[in-house]
Amino acid sequence: MMTEQSSDLPFIVFGMGCFWGAEKRLSEILGVADVESGYAGGETQNATYQEVLGLEKALKMGLAEQRNHAEVIKVTYHPEQVSLETLLAHFWENHNPTQGDRQGNDVGSNYRSAIYYRTEAEKQLAHASRTLYQQALQAQGFGRITTEIAELRNYSRAEEYHQDYLQKNPAGYCGLGGTGVRYPEK
Template sequence: MFTLRPDKSGMVRPENALPGRPEPIATASHHVVSGLPLTLDVPEGMEAVLFGMGCFWGAERLLWQVPGVWLTMVGYAGGYTPNPTYEETCTARTGHAEVVRVVHDPQAVDFAQLLRTFWESHDPTQGMRQGNDTGSQYRSAIYTTTQAQFDAAIASRDAYQSALRAAGRGAITTEIASAGVFYFAEAYHQQYLARNPRGYCGLGGTGVSCPVGSGIASGG
């Protein structure tokens, strides 16, 4: 993955964002691991949510392994440029974060458990970076598709902030918002670490356990 200079750590203003293009860029047709078609359709009874945890390669591998997750795909969200490329996103002039779109069965995996996996698997206090990956594309983010998801994400953030504070850690900088448009990343990014098992993975948590989804009340 690209390591961006510090001057690429701010959010671009909408009027300064790259223009993009009207048509989607090409991506993979099927999930390398499950064989399922990569689609934006959500089967009845399932839900989708977008997680930004830094580099999307390692984040996607982590999330496709969670029991109850039906489909994962990587792409760009939270910005302004329509149908961006990876190279454009790396300029920090699209406003997008690298995200994993997770389609899951709520009857098989509780959303609280997905949130706990999210919080514990990266450092949500780092602002516009994640480890050595620096830039707005690597920011921590949760983009929700239902009001219940949004409320649960806010409650989990507050619960985890208390745990982090008790451990002497800083403030959470995670962006939590309703999901806008999700743009597929290029084919070679989809399930990258399934095809390149020795490839780069920048995931690294804080070592602080999140009380959400563990049987401990979150207060919300």
């Protein structure tokens, strides 16, 4: 969803399982300028969908050891309209961060929950939000959050057919269910 020129705006990268539903949900937030599907967190540069799927298959068969990319969304936003903490709240609420390498029917390290930051302030806020949400989850009987929080590396934009996928294919699959646990308000 490219709604305007957004190259000078801040962005954060989230992995929430399949990027199709994540892209749709976060693009609906007021103040979000752009949401782009992509790949990040793996060891290779300029990853493609076929490479990510191929590596995941090789990992499952014990034929590879390197870190695979996660399907992610790059969320570019207007900080005067929406805060990073608000985006993090939507991130936590819109998927189940306790499932490890899966969301819904999608299973594999490429579907892991992740927050990829670029600055120390983003890192600190990501960790603080995880602590806060973990407390809310535990109060509702959920287990430990497995979300990877790491510095952004090797981001690449996904192929064009993945961009705005659910907008182009309204009946397309979205495995995001969330936990039903609200992010605590301060």
